[in-house]
Each structure stands twice: as structure tokens, then as C-alpha cells.
Ligand SMILES: [Fe+2]
């Protein structure tokens with residue numbers, strides 16, 4: 001009797017001279033036994049696609065109004081993951097010959113309710129529970145199900161995109177666990193238990209997120225979404241951000257002051273980077289209020305928003321490296337406040353574009369900031385400015401692709417943005433008159449603290465720097481009073 005060769009025995013099957021069969025992706029036995037119909041994979045992908053879109057939409061709606069800095073940063077990253085995977089999943093769905101694709105549709109009325117409830121979550125604990133205790137964990141489960149059931153050879157593109165998505169969704173959920181532990185008390189959990197149950201029942205009524213379970217019967221009564229949702233883009237900051245209306249120190253004027261040494265200017269570079277937390281506040285409001293664009297628009301803009309969040313964290317890193325407590329520095333709120341409350345989404349985008357185009361010239365833009373860092377000989381400041389400059393090139397391209405095409409030409413976009421910016425600027429003195437700030441000059445304290453860290457004698461002229469934003473915008477143009 002002859003034993004079967006390893007080529008006719010799936011359990012012992014091997015490639016040439018022992019090479020792994022099927023390029024090592026999976027054993028032959030698994031290739032023989034596993035697989036799902038195209039129709040079913042498409043249906044599951046559509047549900048995951050829907051969930052990531054809803055998560056993205058909800059995070060856009062919450063970034064500006066959520067006061068906690070770290071959450072603004074986390075939502076920027078998690079929304080970026082969603083935007084990327086939405087696009088990749090949509091591309092895969094279109095490859096799977098199951099039209100109509102229906103990528104804009106709600107999979108079930110119950111899931112539609114879930115999306116509306118998450119969007120309308122009125123508090124940080126509610127939003128965190130909906131996002132990180134309910135939605136992202138079921139997305140992870142749906143991806144894991146698909147990965148374990150689909151055939152890695154037959155359905156390789158789905159396997160690949162799910163494998164990569166899983167890496168990032170696992171990160172999201174790990175962060176979610178930490179965020180829930182830090183910010184959601186037992187009392188919050190108890191008070192919100194009926195609402196969390198509603199969300200879970202909406203999923204169960206839809207046969208789980210991926211539709212693979214039997215649909216349960218549930219009476220679903222809208223809770224937070226019972227009242228029509230209205231977006232509020234007013235930016236809010238947590239209690240660590242002191243004196244938020246202070247515009248008493250013109251950062252750009254200091255950077256362009258040739259009498260001030262590069263090392264002192266790195267403080268202002270770190271300040272400018274961390275102040276960029278206002279850009280996700282503005283960009284999320286643009287995304288929350290701009291409808292009907294192709295997904296590539298939302299993906300590009302979300303990428304830029306996440307970059308701006310990274311820039312803010314670069315500044316945070318810079319201060320911590322110097323041993324400086326950044327909570328003693330006022331990071332002004334009026335820029336994002338004025339844009340979000342006074343301008344249309346298109347005007348906000350145009351202002352951003354105008355500012356970013358202003359950062360392109362070598363002598364006063366991102367290259368200049370990098371050269372300042374280089375002259376300071378601070379390796380950290382050099383690296384930060386190096387990447388900040390690289391990102392800015394990407395952002396200028398995103399502006400050209402999505403804004404200039406809407407406004408006609410580069411010149412028209414710049415003129416539109418410049419006018420909108422002037423219209424958005426609130427009279428400097430009004431903040432003071434309303435008692436919101438004294439526009440205190442906070443620069444000397446920061447500079448003296450840094451000098452102590454550097455163990456150098458303060459330079460008298462640098463120490464007495466005092467130029468405000470009273471008459472000069474950050475691009476050093478004169479302030480034009482608002483006509484609004
Ligand atoms: Fe930036």
C-alpha cells in the first residue's frame with residue numbers, strides 16, 4: 001500500500017521542497033473549508049462602512065464643543081482612521097459587483113436611530129459610552145468575524161483591508177477603555193444605563209452590526225434624538241486653558257523681530273504649534289456643516305484636521321521637554337470662536353486656505369520657522385518644524401483641490417478668504433470691555449521661566465517684548481473692522 005503523497009493530503013500539503021503552500025497566507029485545509037459568498041461579504045462591509053461613517057460624523061459634531069483637549073486630539077485621530085477605512089471599504093464594495101451600492105443609505109431603521117442618538121449625545125460621558133463602549137467595540141467584532149470567516153485567497157482584498165482596519169480599531173478601543181475609566185464615573189454609568197441599553201437593543205434589532213445574528217424584537221424609543229439635533233460649533237476648552245480671550249501677545253511679531261534670539265523664538269514656535277488646537281475646532285465645524293461632497297473631500301479634510309491636532313501636540317511636547325507647565329500660558333480662543341460662530345463653512349475653509357497660502361513664502365512662512373529652529377540649535381524644535389513644514393505643503397494642496405475648484409481661481413479663493421477673515425475679526429478691545437480678558441502680556445513670565453531652565457541671563461529687550469493683536473492680524477496685515 002502506498003501512502004498518499006503530501007500533495008493529495010490537505011493536512012500535510014506542502015509546496016516545492018517544503019515551501020509554504022498558498023504563499024503562507026493560510027493552510028490548505030482552511031482554504032478548502034472557509035469562505036463566504038460575495039453577496040454576504042458585501043453586505044457585512046456595508047454595515048461596517050455605515051458604522052465608521054456615523055462615528056466620523058458624530059466625532060466631527062463633538063470636537064469643537066468638547067472642552068477636553070485630549071479628547072479633541074483623540075477624536076481627530078479616530079475620525080481620521082474612520083475616514084481612511086470608509087474610503088477603502090467603499091472601494092472594495094464597488095469591486096464586488098453588487099449594485100446598487102447604497103453607501104449613503106441607513107442599513108436599518110434601528111441602526112439609523114443608533115446613529116442619531118450618538119450624534120445627539122449631550123454630555124462627555126454619554127458620548128464616550130456610545131462611541132467607545134458600544135459602537136467601536138461592535139465594529140471591531142464585525143471586522144474580526146469577517147476576518148475569521150472569509151477566505152484569505154478568494155477574498156484577499158477584503159482580508160487585507162480588514163486586517164489593517166483591525167489594527168487601528170483595536171487602538172481606538174484601547175484608548176476608549178482608558179477614556180471611559182478616566183472620565184465616566186459609576187454614577188454616570190448608572191444614569192446612562194437605559195440609554196446604553198437602547199443603543200445595544202438597536203444593534204440587536206438589526207441582527208448585530210454585521211447582520212449575522214437573528215434580529216431581536218425591541219421597542220426602540222428615541223431618547224436624546226427625540227428632539228431634532230442642531231449642530232453647535234461654539235468651541236469650548238477645559239479649565240486648564242486660562243484666560244482664553246487673551247490676545248495680548250502677537251506671536252508672529254516676535255518671530256519676525258530680528259533683535260530677538262532664535263532660542264527665545266522657539267518658545268513662540270511651541271506656543272504657535274500648541275495654539276493649533278484651534279484648527280481641529282474649525283475644521284471639524286466645516287466638516288460637520290458641509291454636506292453632499294464626495295468622500296474624498298471628507299477624507300482629505302480629516303487628514304488635514306488630524307495633522308493640525310498633531311501640530312498642537314508637537315507644541316505640547318516642546319513645552320514638556322523644556323519643563324514648562326503650558327497651563328500657565330493663555331491659548332487664544334477667539335480665532336476659532338469667531339470663525340465658527342460668524343462665518344459659513346465655505347468662508348471658514350477660505351480663511352484657512354488664505355492663512356496656509358501665506359505660510360508658503362520662504363521668508364515668512366514655514367521655511368522661515370524651520371530656519372529659526374535650525375538657528376536655535378534645538379534638535380526638538382528643528383524636528384517639529386521640519387514636519388510642520390512638510391505637512392503644510394500637503395494642506396496647501398488640499399486647499400487647492402477642494403476650495404479653489406469651488407471658488408474659481410486661486411486669486412478669487414484668496415480674496416474671498418481675506419475678506420471673510422476681516423469680517424470675522426472681533427474688535428480687540430471688545431473682549432476687554434466685556435470683562436473677558438485684560439490681554440495680559442504673558443510673554444515675560446514664559447521667557448523668564450525658560451531662561452531659568454536654560455540657565456542663561458534674560459535679554460532685556462526680549463524680556464520687554466510687547467506687541468499685541470490689537471491692530472495686527474497673525475499674517476501681520478492691519479485689522480479691518482468687521483461689518484457684521
Ligand atoms: Fe498646522
Ligand SMILES: [Fe+2]
Pocket residue numbers: 308356391392395
Ligand atoms: Fe496646516
